[in-house]
Amino acid sequence: MVPTADLNRLPLDIAPEVSAAIADGRPVVALESTIITHGMPFPDNIEMAAAVETLVADNGAVPATIAVLDGRLKIGLSAEQRTLLANCADPLKLSRSDLAYAMIKSRTGGTTVAATMIAAALAGISVFATGGIGGVHRGAEKSFDISADLEELARTPVIVVSAGPKAILDIEKTLEVLESKGVPVIGFGTNTLPAFWSRNSRLAAPMRLDAPGEIAALFAMRRNLKLGGGMLIANPVPQESEIPADQIETHIEQALELAGQQGISGKDVTPFLLDQMLHLTAGASLKTNIALVRNNARLAAQIAAAIS
Ligand code: PSU
Numbered sequence: 001m002v003p004t005a006d007l008n009r010l011p012l013d014i015a016p017e018v019s020a021a022i023a024d025g026r027p028v029v030a031l032e033s034t035i036i037t038h039g040m041p042f043p044d045n046i047e048m049a050a051a052v053e054t055l056v057a058d059n060g061a062v063p064a065t066i067a068v069l070d071g072r073l074k075i076g077l078s079a080e081q082r083t084l085l086a087n088c089a090d091p092l093k094l095s096r097s098d099l100a101y102a103m104i105k106s107r108t109g110g111t112t113v114a115a116t117m118i119a120a121a122l123a124g125i126s127v128f129a130t131g132g133i134g135g136v137h138r139g140a141e142k143s144f145d146i147s148a149d150l151e152e153l154a155r156t157p158v159i160v161v162s163a164g165p166k167a168i169l170d171i172e173k174t175l176e177v178l179e180s181k182g183v184p185v186i187g188f189g190t191n192t193l194p195a196f197w198s199r200n201s202r203l204a205a206p207m208r209l210d211a212p213g214e215i216a217a218l219f220a221m222r223r224n225l226k227l228g229g230g231m232l233i234a235n236p237v238p239q240e241s242e243i244p245a246d247q248i249e250t251h252i253e254q255a256l257e258l259a260g261q262q263g264i265s266g267k268d269v270t271p272f273l274l275d276q277m278l279h280l281t282a283g284a285s286l287k288t289n290i291a292l293v294r295n296n297a298r299l300a301a302q303i304a305a306a307i308s
């Protein structure tokens with residue numbers, strides 16, 4: 001954690017209930033906001049953001065949604081601030097590369113997994129819940145499109161609770177890069193790696209843990225070994241909400257083809273694909289996305305409790 005004097009020089013606001021919990025060593029769960037600004041349509045985005053905060057609180061932790069509002073890095077948003085963010089006309093999608101830019105230009109933006117990890121670590125928050133992380137895109141051997149989320153997992157000591165890499169990615173290459181960078185990937189209660197909308201991919205989970213306490217123990221062991229970096233928890237979406245892999249794959253291929261035809265590149269790729277999936281599945285992908293974020297928020301709160 002950065003000394004408080006340095007934090008004081010930043011345009012940074014930690015919500016009072018969040019900073020009190022951090023100071024007392026009570027459980028806190030960070031939540032990202034690109035899912036609000038770029039990941040889901042209005043008003044599902046704002047409803048999801050509120051529901052996830054409630055779930056974290058119901059499971060005994062303090063929620064801290066992270067975003068940049070008018071150039072200020074916010075750790076913990078009020079309901080009004082969440083609404084402002086969800087209604088912002090031209091929000092930025094902020095990762096490690098452009099977080100500081102948004103702050104000097106007084107812009108508003110959602111933080112990706114990478115930028116949310118950075119902010120969480122600054123504030124002393126160790127657990128973070130999201131939907132799916134970014135990773136190595138299909139065709140990355142040509143496009144070089146590899147999410148900054150992977151490098152951040154290698155660098156920043158935060159536990160990221162996800163439903164696995166998004167199935168629109170090349171999951172196999174994503175796992176390879178994470179292994180190269182020394183990031184543990186943990187199947188929670190499963191031997192196979194979950195793939196976001198589906199409980200299973202064709203790949204084995206590199207490691208398996210079955211209880212929040214075990215995840216807390218692994219985090220502590222890595223810290224004591226001074227390994228640095230974070231951990232990725234892959235928590236399968238609940239059975240009743242999953243879309244089986246063979247069903248989702250046809251839609252993914254259609255969405256990727258459209259992205260290619262329309263020349264979508266850079267940071268627009270992931271939001272474009274998620275939006276196409278929403279249409280191609282007639283809304284089913286969104287329902288599953290909401291269910292898996294909720295499931296991850298619950299587990300993240302339990303992990304935060306086990307740590308504190
Ligand atoms: N998971 C979701 N919806 C999202 C994202 C993840 O369920 O919108 C966002 C996350 O913020 C993640 C980002 O960090 O997509 C990855 O974008 P990119 O592939 O451009 O790095």
Ligand code: MN
Nearest residue numbers: 145146147266
């Ligand atoms: Mn990218």
